[in-house]
Amino acid sequence: MHSVSVAGVVRREDGRVLCIRRRDDGSWQIPGGVLENGEHIPDGLRREVAEETGLSVEPIRLTGVYLNVARDVVALVFLCRVGSQAGEASAQTEESAEVSWLTLAEIRERSVPAFAVRVLDACSGAVEPAVRSHDGVDLIDTGFGWPVPR
Template sequence: MVTDDEGRVLVVQRRDNGEWQIPGGVLELHESIHAGLRREVQEETGLLVEQQRLTGVYKNLRLGVVALVFRAHVIGGAAGPTEESAAVGWWTADEVTTRMGETFAARVLDALDAAEVAVRLHDGVRLLTEDLSPVPPDMP
């Protein structure tokens, strides 16, 4: 999750499904976590970034995938559409809340607000509690 000096969040509109998300992807077999973070952001946005800290761990129970979210900041490059992203933008937290799907919005809001590393479960659409029931809408 990349932020700018005004606290806005870097978002991409995926070419495959049109959804707005934060940059991300799958690590190559022999790639370090930090190298993969830098590669994925550059491939999706054209920006060079430097990671700051881990902010969250998110497990998609439907797919069995675990995602790690790091805060990062821009150190070079120019933001723009790529082969993987139809559009790139900088959104406020309010825009993330209203325009992004629940599971991706939670990753952004956790990274912006949390002092500790968030650990969450989801089904690909909704956040889940440890007993696997949906998180009530008013619960962070």
């Protein structure tokens, strides 16, 4: 059985994207996590981003659906804007060792391809959400033919 996670790509006007460095493995990712039982998708997204960064956000649109075949997790990724009650981003929980606004180049350098592509897809301007599979590190070619944005 698959679990469903949500994650938010929060991009500032200067192009930098909100990222966390996970406390458990040191990896850089966008904030997000698994939905709780009965939780609505936008509510889970807001909760996860707030728990990991201290920011309130509002989803703008779905930008991608990602299947981690190694963990049986389907991730729904949304482009988000900072909410009206925002404030400053900071590490809030045991999950986030650090919170930072990174450039797209920094995200490519610090994140594995399976996670960097989520940000690149969200920032690409594509109208349709990307649909991708990965093994937790690398993308898996499923024959859809959607290129990885640069």
